[in-house]
Amino acid sequence: MGNEVMEAIQRYELCEPCSLRQGFREARASDPRRCFICRGLTTRVDEIRSDILRGLKGYEFRTFSVGLSLPEGMQEREDQLRAEYKLKGRETIKAWLSRNLSERVARATRRRVDKLNPELAILVDLGASEVRLNARPVFIYGRYTKPAGIAQRKTFCASCRGSGCAVCGYSGYDETKASVESTIQKRLGPLLGSKKMKFTWIGTEDPESAVGPSGRPFVVEAKNPRKRRVPRGFVSRTGMGQMRVSGLKLLPSRPLKLPSFKFMTRVAIDSTSRISAEDLRSLSRLMRNVVVEFRRPGEKPAYKRVYRVKAKAAGRGGILAEIKLDGGLPVKRLVNGDSVSPSISEVLKADLKCRKFDILKVEVGRFQYG
Structure with missing residues (x-):
């Protein structure tokens, strides 16, 4: 054994694990709590595991990972010893503790360690003796139907406008008003053990829009969930003839982007002039499988396809049209011609306004994952 090693052993009291990690063959600390580096922490591994x-x-x-926060000064003491005696390439106290805890938890749970993308991150603050758990989000795809009058998103509290107050229980939202978002969150959240959810909606609608039997798709991100499986056969209803959520399935990971989609809509249109049956037949012919240009202010024009338009007269000055079109093309603008060409107003040479529209069907393409 070299003189420098002997000097280090004589000068610093080290417990057996800390001594072996430096490459020393013997330990000098009779009481691990007197160890210069760990102050006895290496003897508490089983306690921390519990x-x-x-x-x-x-x-x-x-899968899981174990991350550690060491008590103040512990890593610095080991660095001091190693710098003084030029000890390199050895396992650090933090790496040793993490490895030993990971091995013990893996054996006890029969789960696998994954340091890159674990389903559960275990964060241990050894200085404060605290254990925090952070579960990787789960992403769930589903569809909902609803009658007209039920909002898609939660409504801000009228008293605080979203900042949180006693009236709304400091949630920031009006919990007395039904919405698609609040219904899903209230019923799916407890089943997954998730208190926070983020919604991504595929397509668009108005609060006055009804959504037909095939449903409108959505993706919900359940943050820090305790459960990672969708309840089998989950269906949520707010009442007979009211909102319904179904078709839930777990996505493999966060989608890179929303898929492309097409949708069928039924549109109630008001006209300031009379539109003849022949005009409506011409509309169906001229708007079949046509590419339209949609110009957003300050952006390059987008090109979307209208696949078909089937229209009929509905009362004095009214038109009822069923339209199949690409997602991303605003229905109201397609009707009135605002930033869209050719539009229904343009083809009929009339001043038209979309009174309301309902979602009949949404066809979704494939999700892409990283």
């Missing part, structure tokens, strides 16, 4: 296992109860996961 704390972790208690916290894991109720969580579903197949």
Whole structure:
């Protein structure tokens, strides 16, 4: 054994694990709590493992990682010793603790360690003796139907406008008003053990829009969920003839972007002039499988396709049209011609206004994942 190693052993009291990690064959600290580096922390690995296992109860996961925050000064003391005696390439105290805890948790749970993309990140603050768990989000695809009058999104509280107050229970939202978002969150959230959800809607609608039997698609991100499986056969209804959520399925990961889609809509149109049956037949012919230009202010024009328009007269000055079109083309603008050409107003040479539109069917393309 070299003189420098002997000097280090004599000068610094080290417990057995800390001594072996430096490449020393013997330990000088009779009491691990007097170890210069860890102050006895290496003897508490099983105790810390037990704390972790208690916290894991109720969580579903197949893979996990263990991250550590060391007590103040611990890593610095090891760095000081190694710099003084030029000890390089050895496992650090943090790496040793992480490895040993990971191995013990893996054996106890029969789950696999994944440092890159774990389903559950276990964060241990050794200085504060705290264990925090952060579950990877789950992404769920589904569809909903609803009658006219039910909003898609939650409504801000009228008293605080979203900042949170006593009236709304500090949620920022009016919980007395039904919405698609609030219904899904209230019923799916507890089943997944998730208190926060983020919604992405495919397509667009108005609060006055009804959504037909095939449903409008959405993706919900459930943050920090305890459960990672969609309840089998989950269907949520707010009442007979009211909103319905169904067709839920788990997506493999966060989609890179929303898929392309086509949709069928039924549009109620008001006209300031009389439109003849022959005009409506011409509209169906001229707007079949036609590419229209949609210009957003300050952006390059977008080109979307209208696949078909089937229209009929509906009362004095009214038109009822069923239109199949690409997603991303605003229905109201297609009707009135605002930034869209050719539009229905343009083809009929009339001043038209979309009174309301309902969603009949949405056809969704494939999701893309990274």
